[in-house]
Amino acid sequence: MTHLRTTPAETPLGDSFHLYDTTLRDGAQGEGISYSVHDKLATARLLDSLGVGFIEGGWPGALPKDTAFFARAATELDLRHAALVAFGSTRKAGRRADQDPQVRALLESHAPVITLVAKTDRRHIERALRTDVAENCAMVRDTVRFLRAEGRRVFLDGEHFFDGYADDPDTALRVLDAAMAAGADVAVLCDTNGGQLPGRLADTVAQVIERTGFRIGIHCQDDTGCAVANTIAAVEAGATHVQCTGNGYGERTGNADLFAVIGNLATKLDLPVLPPERLPELTRTAHAVAATAHVSPDRHQPYVGAAAFAHKAGLHASAMKVDPGLYQHIDPDVVGNASRILVTEMAGRASLELKCLQLGLAIQDTEAVTRAVTRVKRLEADGWSFEAADASLELLLHEELADTAAGANGTRRHPQAFTPLTYQVVERRATDDRVTFEASVRLRVEQSPGAPGATSSPDGGCPSEGGAGEAGATSEGEGPVDALDSALRRALAPCLPWAAETVLVGHSVRVLDSASGGPAVTRVLVVTRDAEREWTTVGVHTSAAAAALLALRDGLTYKAVSDARSRAKTKATVPNP
C-alpha cells in the first residue's frame, strides 16, 4: 500500500536527497492557522502531487485531530510520491518506551516513518526535562530502537541543536549518536529558536558532518529572517534532508518556506528535487496550500508571489523589452509564475508598449504611447493609481490608441457607457442610529460600442439604438458607493441590459492629502465582476461621490469594451461557412 512507503517515489534524487514538508505539524503551530482533518488531507494531496518526498502529518496522540488525520490517511490518502510521517517526542524520563502512551500513539498511527524530537541542548535537558544527559540519551536510544524493531523508519529532530552545540558540543553530539547508533536514518539539526545566520550555521553543519559522518538534515525557524538562506547554506555545507513548511507557516515568525527552498535548490543549485514536470506547478501549489490554510497568499513571496515578477520601474521595462532576462533572476514560467508590467507614474514608453503587448492592443503610432505615458503620470500626480486598477488603465490605453486611429475628428472608439449629468447622495439616520444612504442620478446614456441590446425605454428616455439619451433613478444603499451603484443600475437597466450581468464586488475609499495646497481628493477603487472575470477601476475627485461615479462608470464601460473585444476575436476566428 502506497501509504506504507518509507522512501520517496518517482523523484529524480530518490532517497539521496529528502524534501521533507512539515506544514501540517510545524506549519500548524503558526498563529492564525487551524486545520481541519479535511484541510490536512487536502494539503497532503497537494504536496504529494507537487512531488514532495516526505509529508509530516502531525503529532498523533497529542492532538486528537492529528490522530484522526492518520486514521483517515491510512484509507483515504493514496500518495504517489511521498512517504507519510508521524511526529512525536521520545519516551518520558523514567518510563519504558514500549509503555509510553505517547510512543505507542506514534506506532498506532501506522505512519511508516516517525520523526522523534529530542533535546540536544544540555540546558534544556537539565532545566526543561529535569533529567541528566545520560537519561536523555537513553530516552532517545530506547525509543528509536523500539520503533525500529516495529519496522518504522526513524528520523531524529535535534531540538535547539545549534544553541546546544555552541554551548556544549559533546552533549549535542552524544544525543545524535544515541539516535543514529540505535538505527535512526537522519540526524536533523534544528534551529529551534531561529537565531542563526547562514555563515555560522553552515560552519556547524560542516563540522558535524566531519566529526560524525552522519546523514544530516536541517530545520530552520525564521526568527532572523534567514530560514531559507540558512536551509540553503546547510545544503551547501552537506545536509541532504531539508525540513520546510508551505509558504513558511510555523511557530512565531515561521519556518523555511518550502516553495522558496525548492525554487533555490532547483534553479540555483541545479538539484532536481522534484520530478521535472512538477516545477511549473510550484506557484499553483503555493496558492492552493494558502487556500487550504485559509490564509491570503503573500504577494511578495519569492518565486510564487503575484509580485515576484511584477515590474514597475520604467527603466526595468525598457531593458526587459530587449530581453526579459535582464531584470529577472529566472524565467517565471519555470516555476509556473508570470511577469507583469505595472503601469504607474514610474512608467516610461517601454512599460506601456509591453503592457499593450500583454493586452493584445496594437500600437499604430508611437506618439500615442508618449501621450498615454504623459497622461498616466499627470493623473497619478493628481491622486489616480493605475497599479491596482488594471481595467481603468486598459480603457485609458484604448482611448489613447483609438484617438490615433480615429484621426482628425478625435472620435473615441470606446465611448464611456454614460455621462453623469446630475447626482446627489443623501445620508439618512434612523431613530436607532442606523445610517443608510439614498442616491439619485441623472445620466446621459451612450450606446456602448458593439454592446448588444441597447433598447428604447418607454419611461426612462433611453437612447434609441446607436444614439444617446437621458435616464435617471433613485435608490438606497448601506453606504454611499452602494447607493450610487444601485441608482446607476436602476437607471441603466432599461437602456443597457448587459449592465445587469455585472455586480459590484467591493470598493475602497481613500482620502488623499492635497499635493498642491488645494482641497484634498478622494480615490475610490471599485471591484466589478461578471460570470467570467473580475476587474478593478479607479476614480479620483474632490467629491467622493463624483470619484465613485467615475470608478463605477469605468467598471461598466470596461465590461462593454472587453465583451466587444471578445466578440470581435470570436468573429475573426470563426471561418465563413
Ligand SMILES: CC(=O)SCCNC(=O)CCNC(=O)[C@H](O)C(C)(C)COP(=O)(O)OP(=O)(O)OC[C@H]1O[C@@H](n2cnc3c(N)ncnc32)[C@H](O)[C@@H]1OP(=O)(O)O
Ligand atoms: C520545537 C517544537 O516545535 S516540538 C513540537 C511542539 N509541539 C507541541 O507542543 C504541540 C503539541 N503538544 C501537546 O499537545 C502537548 O504539549 C503534549 C500532549 C505534547 C504534552 O502535554 P502535557 O502532557 O500536558 O505536558 P506539557 O505540555 O505541559 O509539558 C510537556 C512535557 O513533555 C516533556 N518533554 C518536552 N520535550 C520532550 C522531549 N523531547 N522528550 C520527552 N519529553 C519531553 C516535558 O518535560 C513535559 O513533561 P512533564 O509533563 O513531565 O513536565
Ligand SMILES: CC(=O)C(=O)O
Ligand atoms: C522540531 C522543531 O520543530 C524545532 O526544533 O523547531
